[in-house]
Amino acid sequence: xxxxxxxxxxxxxxxxxxxxxxxxxxxxxxxxxxxxxxxxxxxxxxxxxxxxxxxxxxxxxxxxxxxxxxxxxxxxxxxxxxxxxxxxxxxxxxxxxxxxxxxxxxxxxxxxxxxxxxxxxxxxxxxxxxxxxxxxxxxxxxxxxxxxxxxxxxxxxxxxxxxxxxxxxxxxxxxxxxxxxxxxxxxxxxxxxxxxxxxxxxxxxxxxxxxxxxxxxxxxxxxxxxxxxxxxxxxxxxxxxxxxxxxxxxxxxxxxxxxxxxx
Amino acid sequence: xxxxxxxxxxxxxxxxxxxxxxxxxxxxxxxxxxxxxxxxxxxxxxxxxxxxxxxxxxxxxxxxxxxxxxxxxxxxxxxxxxxxxxxxxxxxxxxxxxxxxxxxxxxxxxxxxxxxxxxxxxxxxxxxxxxxxxxxxxxxxxxxxxxxxxxxxxxxxxxxxxxxxxxxxxxxxxxxxxxxxxxxxxxxxxxxxxxxxxxxxxxxxxxxxxxxxxxxxxxxxxxxxxxxxxxxxxxxxxxxxxxxxxxxxxxxxxxxxxxxxxxxxxxxxxxxxxxxxxxxxxxxxxxxxxxxxxxxxxxxxxxxxxxxxxxxxxxxxxxxxxxxxxxxxxxxxxxxxxxxxxxxxxxxxxxxxxxxxxxxxxxxxxxxxxxxxxxxxxxxxx
Numbered sequence: 001x002x003x004x005x006x007x008x009x010x011x012x013x014x015x016x017x018x019x020x021x022x023x024x025x026x027x028x029x030x031x032x033x034x035x036x037x038x039x040x041x042x043x044x045x046x047x048x049x050x051x052x053x054x055x056x057x058x059x060x061x062x063x064x065x066x067x068x069x070x071x072x073x074x075x076x077x078x079x080x081x082x083x084x085x086x087x088x089x090x091x092x093x094x095x096x097x098x099x100x101x102x103x104x105x106x107x108x109x110x111x112x113x114x115x116x117x118x119x120x121x122x123x124x125x126x127x128x129x130x131x132x133x134x135x136x137x138x139x140x141x142x143x144x145x146x147x148x149x150x151x152x153x154x155x156x157x158x159x160x161x162x163x164x165x166x167x168x169x170x171x172x173x174x175x176x177x178x179x180x181x182x183x184x185x186x187x188x189x190x191x192x193x194x195x196x197x198x199x200x201x202x203x204x205x206x207x208x209x210x211x212x213x214x215x216x217x218x219x220x221x222x223x224x225x226x227x228x229x230x231x232x233x234x235x236x237x238x239x240x241x242x243x244x245x246x247x248x249x250x251x252x253x254x255x256x257x258x259x260x261x262x263x
Numbered sequence: 264x265x266x267x268x269x270x271x272x273x274x275x276x277x278x279x280x281x282x283x284x285x286x287x288x289x290x291x292x293x294x295x296x297x298x299x300x301x302x303x304x305x306x307x308x309x310x311x312x313x314x315x316x317x318x319x320x321x322x323x324x325x326x327x328x329x330x331x332x333x334x335x336x337x338x339x340x341x342x343x344x345x346x347x348x349x350x351x352x353x354x355x356x357x358x359x360x361x362x363x364x365x366x367x368x369x370x371x372x373x374x375x376x377x378x379x380x381x382x383x384x385x386x387x388x389x390x391x392x393x394x395x396x397x398x399x400x401x402x403x404x405x406x407x408x409x410x411x412x413x414x415x416x417x418x419x420x421x422x423x424x425x426x427x428x429x430x431x432x433x434x435x436x437x438x439x440x441x442x443x444x445x446x447x448x449x450x451x452x453x454x455x456x457x458x459x460x461x462x463x464x465x466x467x468x469x470x471x472x473x474x475x476x477x478x479x480x481x482x483x484x485x486x487x488x489x490x491x492x493x494x495x496x497x498x499x500x501x502x503x504x505x506x507x508x509x510x511x512x513x514x515x516x517x518x519x520x521x522x523x524x525x526x527x528x529x530x531x532x533x534x535x536x537x538x539x540x541x542x543x544x545x546x547x548x549x550x551x552x553x554x555x556x557x558x559x560x561x562x563x564x565x566x567x568x569x570x571x572x573x574x575x576x577x578x579x580x581x582x583x584x585x586x587x588x589x590x591x592x593x594x595x596x597x598x599x600x601x602x603x604x605x606x607x608x609x610x611x612x613x614x615x616x617x618x619x620x621x622x623x624x625x626x627x628x629x630x631x632x633x634x635x636x637x638x639x640x641x642x643x644x645x
Contacts, residue, residue, distance in 0.1 A: 110423065112427060113426065113427040
């Protein structure tokens with residue numbers, strides 16, 4: 001968004017309080033949604049829970065196409081539509097809710113850096129696994145991605161998406177990587193997160209921030225998604241403090257609120 | 264020798280040379296390569312920016328196979344290209360920090376490097392490593408580790424900040440040098456065209472630019488419907504934010520993790536040095552960076568500590584213009600002769616093929632008539 005448009009939107013955003021009927025759109029949970037999209041969606045849900053803002057999750061098969069930026073999830077609040085965690089965080093901040101106000105400048109810098117790390121490594125690894133690893137693609141991704149559509153559309157869309165993702169991987173230099181290298185990167189990333197978390201309850205001590213939401217989204221999805229092999233989740237399971245962290249957030253923000261169990 | 268199709272390599276211009284682990288870095292840096300042709304092993308790498316390249320070359324006395332005229336000493340040097348414009352500076356900076364003995368050979372032709380791509384590191388065991396991260400890993404294995412004293416958490420921070428820089432700053436650097444029209448035409452393309460050997464300089468820069476443009480578009484795919492300006496503004500805004508974050512993280516410290524430099528410092532320095540030193544006509548990001556005083560001081564500090572030739576090297580090229588030029592003479596002359604020969608061959612070939620000139624093996628007696636016949640034929644043709 002251009003600077004002017006952004007300022008405009010934040011002004012409008014600030015004018016209205018958070019409505020009761022805000023909705024979050026994602027793909028169909030049971031049959032369609034993929035690893036990376038599920039992680040992103042969960043991260044946004046966790047963030048909104050942490051801010052104490054009510055949100056309703058709606059599953060639509062064409063969520064990806066409805067979204068203004070082409071990525072899920074996106075939220076529909078009042079008469080505005082905002083997609084992806086970054087813009088959503090800013091939007092929520094414009095409405096007066098923020099999790100990172102209590103941080104000083106250095107901590108904010110670190111938080112941004114770690115969020116980039118997660119996006120750079122974990123998200124890309126998830127995309128790689130689901131679109132560039134032949135076994136997973138054949139068994140899981142193609143079937144799931146095209147499931148709401150009739151033949152031959154399901155195949156066409158799946159191949160198109162795969163081609164697009166492969167191009168992107170090549171552009172960032174991941175095209176030549178093997179699965180083992182990708183898993184090693186995931187391990188490095190988890191190690192960094194684990195070291196940063198240490199024994200604290202959240203990344204910045206007592207209060208959760210958007211970084212916690214993002215990390216939770218990705219790690220929880222990795223831990224609970226059934227793939228062709230378990231290597232990815234094994235990598236995460238090596239770090240007990242990360243497991244405890246996921247469990248803690250799940251208990252505190254999801255189970256306690258009486259929401260349905262996350263799938 | 265493989266040229267990858269992607270942005271990663273064939274067009275990169277980095278070459279560097281690494282000495283084996285003899286231990287005394289300084290001595291090795293000064294001994295000419297001729298003395299130990301087989302022991303010292305080559306990383307063909309050309310350092311970027313900051314005049315370090317020139318300095319090393321003049322010290323080592325390495326012959327530059329490419330053209331390397333004395334630059335006007337502005338400190339803005341020819342820059343190697345490649346996937347990461349900054350890794351060219353990152354690797355030797357890291358090596359400097361750790362004291363690893365590194366000899367740098369500069370070549371401008373990626374096909375001459377041992378692995379076909381640049382940068383490439385040939386170790387004492389003869390294996391060739393081409394990926395920048397792996398080069399650093401190798402240096403670490405050889406016990407040249409700048410991160411030894413870091414705590415686990417600082418190591419994690421390093422990884423995080425590296426990701427941040429790669430995500431936010433790198434696209435902008437690529438954009439500044441390659442996509443921004445003014446910069447590209449006036450500066451980048453000229454640098455590469457001057458440094459590359461003869462046939463490549465016509466099409467390689469254009470090809471590199473297309474690759475970078477494609478890459479940038481892929482990375483920010485959702486902006487494609489909007490125009491270039493939006494994308495540019497967004498990129499620059501993120502980069503400015505990133506620089507401000509770096510500045511905040513650095514604070515008043517000398518290095519990012521206290522008093523000793525670490526790999527993160529090498530990494531950040533390679534980005535910042537590029538930005539600061541390049542004399543670009545369109546320098547919005549530079550202006551912002553210059554406004555962040557602690558980062559500028561940080562850069563100059565590292566420069567003065569680890570690349571001390573930078574100040575001193577400016578006079579030598581001026582005082583000894585004959586030196587580099589005489590070295591270039593044979594290559595320049597050779598290229599000239601080759602091009603003249605090629606032109607002559609083309610002309611003669613065309614003449615023969617089109618019949619303007621025909622070679623006839625005729626007996627002397629019959630020569631006049633056949634020649635007359637030959638000419639008659641030509642007249643008819645024409």
